[in-house]
Amino acid sequence: MASAKAVRAVEALSALAHEGRLSVFRLLVRAGPEGLAAGDIARKLDVLPNTLSANLTVLAGAGLVSSRRDGRSIIYKADYERMAGLLNFLIEDCCNGDASICAPVAATAARAACC
Amino acid sequence: MASAKAVRAVEALSALAHEGRLSVFRLLVRAGPEGLAAGDIARKLDVLPNTLSANLTVLAGAGLVSSRRDGRSIIYKADYERMAGLLNFLIEDCCNGDASICAPVAATAARAACC
DNA sequence: CTTATATTTCTATAATTCTGGAAATAAGGA
DNA sequence: TCCTTATTTCCAGAATTATAGAAATATAAG
Numbered sequence: 001m002a003s004a005k006a007v008r009a010v011e012a013l014s015a016l017a018h019e020g021r022l023s024v025f026r027l028l029v030r031a032g033p034e035g036l037a038a039g040d041i042a043r044k045l046d047v048l049p050n051t052l053s054a055n056l057t058v059l060a061g062a063g064l065v066s067s068r069r070d071g072r073s074i075i076y077k078a079d080y081e082r083m084a085g086l087l088n089f090l091i092e093d094c095c096n097g098d099a100s101i102c103a104p105v106a107a108t109a110a111r112a113a114c115c
Numbered sequence: 116m117a118s119a120k121a122v123r124a125v126e127a128l129s130a131l132a133h134e135g136r137l138s139v140f141r142l143l144v145r146a147g148p149e150g151l152a153a154g155d156i157a158r159k160l161d162v163l164p165n166t167l168s169a170n171l172t173v174l175a176g177a178g179l180v181s182s183r184r185d186g187r188s189i190i191y192k193a194d195y196e197r198m199a200g201l202l203n204f205l206i207e208d209c210c211n212g213d214a215s216i217c218a219p220v221a222a223t224a225a226r227a228a229c230c
Numbered sequence: 231c232t233t234a235t236a237t238t239t240c241t242a243t244a245a246t247t248c249t250g251g252a253a254a255t256a257a258g259g260a
Numbered sequence: 261t262c263c264t265t266a267t268t269t270c271c272a273g274a275a276t277t278a279t280a281g282a283a284a285t286a287t288a289a290g
Binding site (some may be wrong): 133135163165166169184186187188 | 251
Binding site for chain 2 (some may be wrong): 264265266267268269
Protein backbone atom coordinates (compact mmCIF):
# COMPACT_ATOMS: atom_id res chain seq x y z
CA MET A 1 0.00 0.00 0.00
CA ALA A 2 2.98 2.29 -0.28
CA SER A 3 2.45 5.46 -2.30
CA ALA A 4 4.19 5.94 -5.63
CA LYS A 5 6.21 8.69 -3.98
CA ALA A 6 7.41 6.33 -1.28
CA VAL A 7 8.33 3.73 -3.88
CA ARG A 8 10.37 6.30 -5.80
CA ALA A 9 12.04 7.39 -2.58
CA VAL A 10 12.99 3.80 -1.78
CA GLU A 11 14.44 3.45 -5.28
CA ALA A 12 16.62 6.51 -4.78
CA LEU A 13 17.62 5.50 -1.27
CA SER A 14 18.49 1.98 -2.45
CA ALA A 15 20.59 3.39 -5.25
CA LEU A 16 22.53 5.55 -2.79
CA ALA A 17 22.76 2.83 -0.13
CA HIS A 18 25.88 1.35 -1.69
CA GLU A 19 29.39 2.54 -1.05
CA GLY A 20 30.44 2.48 -4.70
CA ARG A 21 27.31 4.17 -6.00
CA LEU A 22 27.35 6.79 -3.26
CA SER A 23 30.93 7.63 -4.25
CA VAL A 24 29.96 7.90 -7.90
CA PHE A 25 27.00 10.08 -7.12
CA ARG A 26 28.94 12.40 -4.85
CA LEU A 27 31.71 12.66 -7.42
CA LEU A 28 29.15 13.68 -10.03
CA VAL A 29 27.55 16.16 -7.64
CA ARG A 30 30.94 17.74 -7.13
CA ALA A 31 31.70 17.63 -10.84
CA GLY A 32 28.78 19.93 -11.55
CA PRO A 33 26.36 20.14 -14.47
CA GLU A 34 29.01 19.39 -17.12
CA GLY A 35 29.33 15.90 -15.72
CA LEU A 36 32.06 13.32 -16.22
CA ALA A 37 32.76 10.57 -18.75
CA ALA A 38 32.27 7.02 -17.47
CA GLY A 39 35.94 6.32 -18.09
CA ASP A 40 37.01 9.32 -16.01
CA ILE A 41 34.82 8.14 -13.16
CA ALA A 42 36.24 4.63 -13.39
CA ARG A 43 39.79 6.00 -13.29
CA LYS A 44 39.16 8.41 -10.42
CA LEU A 45 37.41 5.83 -8.28
CA ASP A 46 39.50 2.88 -9.47
CA VAL A 47 36.64 0.56 -10.33
CA LEU A 48 36.18 -1.90 -13.20
CA PRO A 49 34.31 -0.43 -16.15
CA ASN A 50 31.61 -3.08 -16.11
CA THR A 51 31.02 -2.66 -12.39
CA LEU A 52 30.83 1.10 -12.85
CA SER A 53 28.43 0.67 -15.74
CA ALA A 54 26.14 -1.47 -13.60
CA ASN A 55 26.26 1.10 -10.82
CA LEU A 56 25.55 3.98 -13.19
CA THR A 57 22.60 2.04 -14.59
CA VAL A 58 21.15 1.73 -11.10
CA LEU A 59 21.67 5.44 -10.37
CA ALA A 60 20.12 6.35 -13.72
CA GLY A 61 17.18 4.02 -13.08
CA ALA A 62 16.55 5.87 -9.83
CA GLY A 63 16.69 9.15 -11.76
CA LEU A 64 19.66 10.41 -9.78
CA VAL A 65 21.92 10.76 -12.82
CA SER A 66 21.42 11.26 -16.55
CA SER A 67 23.70 10.61 -19.49
CA ARG A 68 24.50 11.78 -22.99
CA ARG A 69 26.90 10.45 -25.58
CA ASP A 70 29.87 12.57 -26.61
CA GLY A 71 31.91 10.85 -29.27
CA ARG A 72 33.14 7.57 -27.86
CA SER A 73 32.47 8.64 -24.30
CA ILE A 74 29.26 8.71 -22.35
CA ILE A 75 28.97 11.67 -20.02
CA TYR A 76 27.06 11.28 -16.78
CA LYS A 77 25.82 14.08 -14.58
CA ALA A 78 23.93 14.33 -11.30
CA ASP A 79 20.27 15.30 -11.39
CA TYR A 80 19.97 18.10 -8.83
CA GLU A 81 16.20 18.32 -9.12
CA ARG A 82 15.84 14.68 -8.26
CA MET A 83 18.22 14.98 -5.34
CA ALA A 84 16.21 17.93 -4.09
CA GLY A 85 13.03 15.87 -4.45
CA LEU A 86 14.47 13.11 -2.31
CA LEU A 87 15.60 15.52 0.40
CA ASN A 88 12.20 17.13 0.26
CA PHE A 89 10.50 13.79 0.77
CA LEU A 90 12.66 13.01 3.78
CA ILE A 91 12.18 16.49 5.24
CA GLU A 92 8.49 16.74 4.40
CA ASP A 93 7.07 14.67 7.22
CA CYS A 94 9.48 15.84 9.85
CA CYS A 95 7.74 18.96 11.04
CA ASN A 96 4.09 18.04 11.30
CA GLY A 97 3.18 21.37 12.79
CA ASP A 98 5.51 21.31 15.76
CA ALA A 99 8.57 23.44 15.10
CA SER A 100 10.34 22.49 18.30
CA ILE A 101 10.47 18.81 17.40
CA CYS A 102 12.61 19.01 14.31
CA ALA A 103 14.89 21.84 15.34
CA PRO A 104 18.09 19.96 14.37
CA VAL A 105 16.72 19.19 10.92
CA ALA A 106 15.69 22.78 10.40
CA ALA A 107 19.18 23.86 11.46
CA THR A 108 20.72 21.56 8.87
CA ALA A 109 18.43 22.91 6.21
CA ALA A 110 19.36 26.45 7.16
CA ARG A 111 23.05 25.60 6.86
CA ALA A 112 22.45 24.21 3.39
CA ALA A 113 20.78 27.42 2.34
CA CYS A 114 24.22 29.01 2.36
CA CYS A 115 24.72 28.33 -1.33
CA MET B 116 38.81 3.62 1.03
CA ALA B 117 35.45 4.96 2.11
CA SER B 118 35.48 7.34 5.05
CA ALA B 119 33.80 6.41 8.31
CA LYS B 120 31.26 9.13 7.57
CA ALA B 121 30.41 7.58 4.23
CA VAL B 122 30.07 4.16 5.83
CA ARG B 123 27.65 5.57 8.41
CA ALA B 124 25.72 7.30 5.65
CA VAL B 125 25.41 4.05 3.72
CA GLU B 126 24.14 2.35 6.88
CA ALA B 127 21.44 4.98 7.32
CA LEU B 128 20.53 4.96 3.63
CA SER B 129 20.36 1.15 3.61
CA ALA B 130 18.12 1.21 6.65
CA LEU B 131 15.76 3.65 4.94
CA ALA B 132 15.92 1.94 1.55
CA HIS B 133 13.17 -0.49 2.44
CA GLU B 134 9.48 0.18 2.13
CA GLY B 135 8.59 -1.24 5.53
CA ARG B 136 11.40 0.47 7.38
CA LEU B 137 10.80 3.79 5.66
CA SER B 138 7.15 3.61 6.73
CA VAL B 139 8.16 2.85 10.30
CA PHE B 140 10.66 5.68 10.37
CA ARG B 141 8.26 8.20 8.92
CA LEU B 142 5.56 7.12 11.36
CA LEU B 143 7.98 7.68 14.23
CA VAL B 144 9.03 11.04 12.83
CA ARG B 145 5.38 12.07 12.76
CA ALA B 146 4.78 10.61 16.21
CA GLY B 147 7.26 13.05 17.72
CA PRO B 148 9.68 12.74 20.64
CA GLU B 149 7.30 10.69 22.82
CA GLY B 150 7.58 7.86 20.32
CA LEU B 151 5.38 4.81 19.88
CA ALA B 152 5.27 1.32 21.37
CA ALA B 153 6.34 -1.47 19.03
CA GLY B 154 2.88 -3.00 19.26
CA ASP B 155 1.23 0.26 18.24
CA ILE B 156 3.50 0.49 15.23
CA ALA B 157 2.73 -3.10 14.26
CA ARG B 158 -1.00 -2.45 14.50
CA LYS B 159 -0.89 0.86 12.60
CA LEU B 160 1.22 -0.55 9.77
CA ASP B 161 -0.25 -4.05 9.89
CA VAL B 162 3.00 -5.97 10.02
CA LEU B 163 4.00 -9.10 11.92
CA PRO B 164 5.66 -8.38 15.25
CA ASN B 165 8.81 -10.32 14.43
CA THR B 166 9.18 -8.58 11.08
CA LEU B 167 8.70 -5.21 12.76
CA SER B 168 11.22 -6.12 15.43
CA ALA B 169 13.80 -6.98 12.78
CA ASN B 170 13.11 -3.72 10.98
CA LEU B 171 13.38 -1.69 14.18
CA THR B 172 16.67 -3.41 14.96
CA VAL B 173 18.05 -2.31 11.60
CA LEU B 174 16.85 1.27 12.10
CA ALA B 175 18.31 1.32 15.63
CA GLY B 176 21.59 -0.10 14.33
CA ALA B 177 21.78 2.78 11.89
CA GLY B 178 21.11 5.17 14.77
CA LEU B 179 17.90 6.43 13.22
CA VAL B 180 15.70 5.37 16.13
CA SER B 181 16.22 4.72 19.84
CA SER B 182 14.18 2.75 22.35
CA ARG B 183 13.29 2.56 26.01
CA ARG B 184 11.24 0.05 27.95
CA ASP B 185 7.97 1.14 29.53
CA GLY B 186 6.39 -1.71 31.44
CA ARG B 187 5.73 -4.51 28.99
CA SER B 188 6.07 -2.22 26.00
CA ILE B 189 9.17 -0.95 24.27
CA ILE B 190 8.83 2.60 23.04
CA TYR B 191 10.66 3.64 19.90
CA LYS B 192 11.32 7.17 18.77
CA ALA B 193 13.03 8.81 15.81
CA ASP B 194 16.46 10.36 16.32
CA TYR B 195 16.17 13.82 14.81
CA GLU B 196 19.85 14.63 15.27
CA ARG B 197 20.83 11.58 13.29
CA MET B 198 18.35 12.36 10.54
CA ALA B 199 19.74 15.89 10.37
CA GLY B 200 23.24 14.43 10.15
CA LEU B 201 22.27 12.29 7.19
CA LEU B 202 20.64 15.20 5.37
CA ASN B 203 23.68 17.27 6.13
CA PHE B 204 25.96 14.63 4.62
CA LEU B 205 23.88 14.50 1.44
CA ILE B 206 23.68 18.28 1.21
CA GLU B 207 27.30 18.89 2.20
CA ASP B 208 28.94 18.07 -1.12
CA CYS B 209 26.28 19.60 -3.28
CA CYS B 210 27.41 23.18 -3.35
CA ASN B 211 31.16 23.06 -3.74
CA GLY B 212 31.43 26.78 -4.05
CA ASP B 213 29.05 27.25 -6.94
CA ALA B 214 25.69 28.47 -5.72
CA SER B 215 24.03 28.31 -9.11
CA ILE B 216 24.58 24.57 -9.46
CA CYS B 217 22.54 23.39 -6.53
CA ALA B 218 19.75 25.93 -6.68
CA PRO B 219 16.96 23.29 -6.50
CA VAL B 220 18.55 21.71 -3.45
CA ALA B 221 18.91 25.07 -1.74
CA ALA B 222 15.25 25.79 -2.52
CA THR B 223 14.23 22.54 -0.86
CA ALA B 224 16.31 23.36 2.17
CA ALA B 225 14.69 26.78 2.39
CA ARG B 226 11.24 25.20 2.28
CA ALA B 227 12.20 22.90 5.13
CA ALA B 228 13.24 25.89 7.21
CA CYS B 229 9.55 26.68 7.60
CA CYS B 230 9.35 24.82 10.89
C1' DC C 231 38.53 -1.83 -43.77
C1' DT C 232 41.25 -2.60 -39.89
C1' DT C 233 42.49 -1.32 -35.41
C1' DA C 234 42.05 1.00 -30.96
C1' DT C 235 39.19 3.06 -27.45
C1' DA C 236 34.93 3.50 -24.61
C1' DT C 237 31.23 1.43 -22.65
C1' DT C 238 27.72 -1.91 -22.17
C1' DT C 239 25.54 -6.51 -22.01
C1' DC C 240 25.59 -11.29 -20.88
C1' DT C 241 26.26 -14.76 -17.62
C1' DA C 242 27.32 -17.31 -13.57
C1' DT C 243 28.73 -17.36 -8.95
C1' DA C 244 28.90 -15.37 -4.46
C1' DA C 245 26.97 -12.72 -0.94
C1' DT C 246 23.44 -10.38 1.33
C1' DT C 247 18.91 -9.47 2.75
C1' DC C 248 14.00 -10.58 3.45
C1' DT C 249 10.28 -13.20 5.39
C1' DG C 250 7.57 -15.72 8.52
C1' DG C 251 6.98 -19.68 11.76
C1' DA C 252 8.14 -21.31 16.22
C1' DA C 253 10.27 -20.84 20.49
C1' DA C 254 12.25 -17.87 24.03
C1' DT C 255 12.42 -13.85 27.12
C1' DA C 256 10.45 -10.08 29.89
C1' DA C 257 6.98 -7.92 32.64
C1' DG C 258 2.57 -7.45 34.88
C1' DG C 259 -1.73 -9.25 36.84
C1' DA C 260 -4.81 -12.98 39.01
C1' DT D 261 2.76 -19.57 40.88
C1' DC D 262 0.26 -19.46 36.60
C1' DC D 263 -1.46 -16.93 32.83
C1' DT D 264 -1.59 -13.25 29.53
C1' DT D 265 0.53 -9.65 26.88
C1' DA D 266 4.59 -7.58 24.51
C1' DT D 267 8.53 -8.18 22.08
C1' DT D 268 12.57 -10.44 20.60
C1' DT D 269 15.54 -14.21 18.94
C1' DC D 270 16.48 -18.19 16.22
C1' DC D 271 16.27 -20.36 12.04
C1' DA D 272 15.71 -21.87 7.23
C1' DG D 273 14.18 -21.12 2.76
C1' DA D 274 13.27 -17.58 -0.86
C1' DA D 275 14.48 -13.61 -3.16
C1' DT D 276 17.37 -10.01 -4.36
C1' DT D 277 21.70 -7.84 -5.24
C1' DA D 278 26.74 -7.65 -6.10
C1' DT D 279 30.85 -8.91 -8.60
C1' DA D 280 33.82 -9.86 -12.32
C1' DG D 281 35.19 -12.28 -16.64
C1' DA D 282 34.23 -12.56 -21.42
C1' DA D 283 31.95 -11.14 -25.36
C1' DA D 284 29.39 -7.60 -27.83
C1' DT D 285 28.39 -2.91 -29.45
C1' DA D 286 29.50 1.82 -30.81
C1' DT D 287 32.49 5.35 -32.37
C1' DA D 288 36.59 7.28 -34.14
C1' DA D 289 41.10 7.24 -36.36
C1' DG D 290 44.60 5.54 -39.59
